[in-house]
Amino acid sequence: MTKNAFEDHNLDETKLAGYLPQNTESTLEYSLKVMSELVHWLVKSGVGHAEFSASLRVLFYNESIKELEFLDQKKTDSSISLLAGLNRRDVSSFRIENGGYHKVIQSFTDTLPISVPARVIGLWVYKKLPKVLSIVGAENSFEYLVRQISTEKHPRSILSELKRLGLVSEANGNVILHQESFTPLPEANATKQIFAENVADHIAAGVNNLTQHNNLFLEQALFANELSEESIDYLKEKTAELWEKFSKSILAEAIQRCKIDEGRLNANHRFRVGIYQYDEKDSSINEL
Template sequence: MMNNHVANKFYQNDPADFVSTTTEAASTLECSLEIMQEIAQWLIKSGIGYNEFSSALKPLFYKAAIQEADRIEQKKTDSSLSLLAGLHRKDIRQYRLLEENHQTIDSDLEKNFASNIPTRVVAKWLEKKLPFRIATVGEQSFEQLVKEITTEKHPRSILLEMKRLELVSEQHGEITLQCFSSLDKVNQSLRQQCLSQNLTTHLKAGLFNIFDCEQYFLEQAISIDHLSLNSIEKLRVLSQILWDNLSHEFQIAAQQCIEKDRHDPNAQYAIQLGIYSHNTLKSQ
């Protein structure tokens, strides 16, 4: 949401500026939603729905509003931050109070995730020390377990969701809580953290290039279509070879820089270089 003071200033200078700003905001939202399509799929596959995600976004918008207020040197009042972030003033007051008490405003994440029903069912299952295999209905059953948590969702719907997430399996009228090895969980967590870091760095580079004209970060891609699967495989192998050579040379140069900067008090910066490839069937 645009700050009223800024919007009025644009409008007083030239009405066309206000129209241009509104068009830019619409374009930004459209581009953001294109990115969100993939993130939404990631979230849903991981058992995170709209309610959990939207609630977890509130602190992020609050922090972004604080940063923007600092950038434009605007006084940070509840009303101004509410306009910038698009949040209700009571949310702004809550976050500011937490900051004044030196508490993190990210604490909502655990609470929001705890509201996820499949997660609560597993937690209750373990808390009650039930067997890993229980009946679908009856005493100490899956149905009874779900009803202890919610009466708004049908146990069968919760069961289907938990089966989709591979949290449980169903066979012969019994529900089994799935056990995953710690290694599998660690590997998946590490892959997700790596993806998150790579995407964040890529976005930072691209957004910096959009909003800052004094410096430019490398942020390029090559797109080629009308290819056969054989050609795709050939280019995929080539891209891996090129990356191996590039990363090797880059790390050699980086090690030389590390040695050179070892005693430099200004050596407080970091750099990240990445590459990706993806192929898909083009829509006709």
Template sequence: MGRPSRQIVNLAAPAQPAPAADDALRAAAVVLGPMLRMLLASGVDYTRLAAQLKPLILEQARIELLRTGQADTDSALSALSGVHRKDVRAWRQGGLGDRVAHEASISSQVFARWVQDPLYRDRRRRPKPLARHGEEPSFETLARSVTRDVHPYTVLAELVRLGLVQVQMVKGVETVLPNREGFVPPPGSREMLDLFGANLSDHACAAVGNLLGQDPMLEQSVFADGITDESAQALSELTRKLWAQVRSEMIAEALRRHETDQGRDGATHRMRFGAYYWSQEPDLPVPRRHSAKS
């Protein structure tokens, strides 16, 4: 007698149809373009990228199977991802590669409190220069208000390394001067890469969730073409002013709710709210070079 067929249980058609495969691939290619530019500039070639993609697609395939109530067997993972079963087994033996959510760095938390706490701001609601030592408001008390596990000197050294603060003598007092532009790590730094990955990943999660019919998330933009470089620069300056206003209000509310939610059941959620601005000249056609035939 043959093996009885498996029963299909807990499977239901999605509430919203997914995009057609070819359409989804074309959209992904547009998104991947800037990512590939960054990878190539960093010395990552196709071979290294392909090796990294295999565990990533397996991880996402496993998440999708579990989300839809299916068992994440080797066969199911192979069928959904297109990865050979022997590679699936090797991936399991090497660990499931679950993503670990990284908390915001201590330096970014300290700078966020500096920006928002009225005790550490000037009359124009900007982070004010602080004496390095002494009673509050000082940098020492600012750092200790965020964490007592990391020494204020260590936090200060990291902020100096990132170019976010300067330490100068002001009227005979060692003073920490903040960067007025906010928490913006230098280009190419590990901190900039961490922000890059976290920001774009969460933005993509919101967009993909909306595309697949999940609970709607805010993911909108304003765009225009046919404008001059002067207009593009003026709009860029406007976005920075608007972001400064919105950021201040959002940080205040987020800090208030974070402090209120400490110790409460269900305080496991995280959020991210951001903004971006991009402008460019029209893409110029690149002449195709024909290689000489041997």
């Protein structure tokens, strides 16, 4: 039997990765720098790889459709599968959900996957069980509840995760549900939305500058290191002071432009400008 090319040359996927086009490889490498902070947020919030990776399928599907439309190319299962890196079964299912056509999925948050710990809480509330359950036991114990959701996850592991997230506490062999903790506060969700929109527009500006090379956006930052804690405090105060002056000035200009553009048919653009500040101890500098 004739060996295939991979066997003839003793190649594997790890070795082939070294032959990726330079732009592809570097983009993947630097995108992981951005993703590491997002993954930090996800893990802190109780979102794992399984839920996140499943959610990304729709995003890759949508962006592949946008790219094909930009290139004025036909949107087929094969072309989308190639661009998105999705299997044809997933692509086909998205097409069927869209009435047999490939088009951007506008609303998909109601179908986001739910983690095992979240499903345990959901079942607890759905069954209207008492707020205090024994950890072990027959029906209506915490252990029994977990087993209804998953036989692969150990109840003690689920309990530890729910405690980490502040959704439950443990006392005297019981698990106490903190119902107020998993009811999202409107102000908390509003803060997340503002943060997400700010970061999304920041990344959009940078990606445009890296890929389009026209209509460039302002996307700059200042950096300084080898600073004392006193200097950091001073720079924080100075930055806040200057931002307050700048933001008031640009807001006044924006209000004036809104008045000028009111009623115009081409007044269909939005504008965002922001600032961020971050500091941390630099572990690369040896302390004396």
